[in-house]
Amino acid sequence: MESLHPRIRLLWIAQAAILAIILGIVLAAIDPWLLEIPTVAQVGVVIVGIALGLAYAVRLYQVWQFELQPDALYLERGVITFVETAVPFVRVQHVDTQFGPIERALGLSSVVVYTAGSRNADVRIPGLTPDRARELQDTLRDLAVESEADDAV
């Protein structure tokens, strides 16, 4: 099983921190308007949010694993709900590599695998180095072509 790049934790922590800060700003905006929220509570919420995000990121990194098995791409992930997914190569419609602004700053990249199944539940492997992402994309594409079935849908 392959783990993600350790730097992915920074990405997740950054995302959690951004969320926590936005929440803090919202609280600060509500403060004079609707009800009084002590400054301590506001700062506290932000700090707790960041701490939770930190713990979550560390744990998620520990459990996130994936593997190319003979017939399928296999992934394990999830902190609250632990999910083991198998994506048979024959079902791969197309494969993307993507990276957002924070990912780019951290030198990371994601591989997104699309199937014809439920369109929102596509499979994303984050936290790969750009080289590894491209390599994985190529491998998946080759495996998908190799095992192509003409009646996927």
Add this chain to the structure above:
Amino acid sequence: MAPTMNRLHPLSAVTYALQYGFLWLWIPVVLLLVLAGAFDPISGAWVPFAAPFGFLAGVAYGIAYYYRFGYEVTDDTVDVSSGVFARRSREIPYGRIQNVDIRQGVLQRVLDLAIVSIETAGGGASEATLNFVSEAEATRLQREIRRRTAAARERRRAEKKGTTGGVDTDTDTETETENEVDDTASDADADTTSAPPDASRQPDSRERRGQRDQRDQRDQGQPDEPDQREQDDRWDHPLESGPDPADEPDAEPAAEAGVETDHDRLGPQPVDAVDDDEYDTFDEFDDGDGFDEHADRDDRDEFDEFGQPQKQPLFDLQARELLLYSFTSIRAAAIAGVLFVFFLGTDLVFDYLLTVAQPVGGPEDLGTGTPTNYGILTIVSLLNGIVITYVLSVAYTFATYYDFRLGRVDEDFVYERGLLQRYSGSIPAEKVQSVTVTDNPLQRLIGYAGLWVETAGYGPESNGGSQSAVPLAEKARVYTFTENLTGVETPKFEQLPELARRRYLARYSIIAGVIVAIAFGITQVTVLERWYLAAVVFAAVPPAAHLRYVNLGYYVGEDHLVVRRGFWKRQTTVIPYYRIQTVSTRRSIFQRRLGLASLVIDTASSRTMVRGTPTIYDEELGDARDVHGECRERLQTALRERAESDDLGVSVDFT
């Protein structure tokens, strides 16, 4: 636009012109009003002059749109080009078409018009909508597209045969053998007066089966399968290990009786009270001699004098079934409709409710009254709401499924239905992703169920590519249909571990606790007291947990996975392994504590967006992992097998 392209019906020029006319009318009006506010020289008084200008421009655009819209049915694709300024040419390969639907509203039926939509698996909307063509053209298109799709399919198979070679996959042999087997089936159906045919025919078909054992697994559900009632019981009572010996003696007559009802149904004219003449336009390919063909089918009889495949009836919804279906199903649309009316005319609705409640002790008006008055008003209003919603729902279902008919043409299912608005569509059998039997508590009580086929396309009512094949029929028949259609053997459902029931008990207790807490909160801010009365909801917890538990089950079959779930709208989904897209084992923190896991089996069926992906809930982790592995393995096996044969996956003659 290529000169060979077809135009829409001329009347659609009129509708497009009016549509764009009234839409564009607003552009100069809004523009003027905005500009008049910003600049002095422009006056809002110019609106009466600007509006007609906008309308005329819209009319011109609509007419231009009509002239610039073309469609064509070519050898490989359906081509549609459209757009006045920005042109779009779309080519849809036949191999990708999921279904072709025809829709007719009331006005369109008067004017002999129809809307044709062509669906593929991609995107969220129809790939091509022809709005409008004449009714005859719509039928012609549907037929033509079906014919060409079939031809494309044949070509693909021929190619595949060329590449794999050697294996006994000759199409002709396949069809012939299948038809022979069907013959026995149909003979058995039709020939109920003569001696039971099974004795003489069985060895025959067995022999044939020996030659192609793979494909023929599915035919076991056909004539010589012993007892429909027995199957029915086995689908519903998973824990019974074997058939009830008391049922054994009347096994043969029961089977005969079962098929005899089919026989009635397949008569040349529907036997129920439906007035055929009223819909004669839709009977065009219902040539009246359907039954004879069905009973005595061979290659020659499947085609008319022009070499076109003919429609063979599979299932007609009888008046009795239609009424039962209407009265036993609740439509979300009806609830939405009632809520809509409520918000539209709140005052009127309140007046009405007050008037109704007054004689039985409701308040004089909303302002005055004792708590008892208000209590009575609330109860009466609730009853009112329920009754009205129910009546609407019954009417809606009745109008939607009035005169429902399912038939087959070659390897496609074709259906039509509707009282005011007529729908008709075709679904290629090879596009069926999964098959679901649905029933609600009422339908289970009277022993009925419905059968739905799911594709990756989008249906006319945006019901997520799910099409009713049999809206409602006796469950024994529905189960037999399911077995014939998919070739699944009678499932022996696995019961989930006791722990699962405990889990639901805990879950519903928490929900009940929340309800009591809310009641407590309400007593704190209103005049109401005795919040602890809300604790009666706890009485519902054990039955709720039990009902959820007993309605869960799954069966790992030879070629199919069967997943059952839900109490209010119970769904039993039959998923062929070769349709599996992804498999996931999920464990929430609660499940991990109990050592349970849920298995999510994703298919390309777009119904899963609406109804949720088929899931085996709360199985023991080890078993869930086993099923997970099994699904993956059998997908690979099924794909290998299918590469070697041109198995359709479903059998079109399932009734």
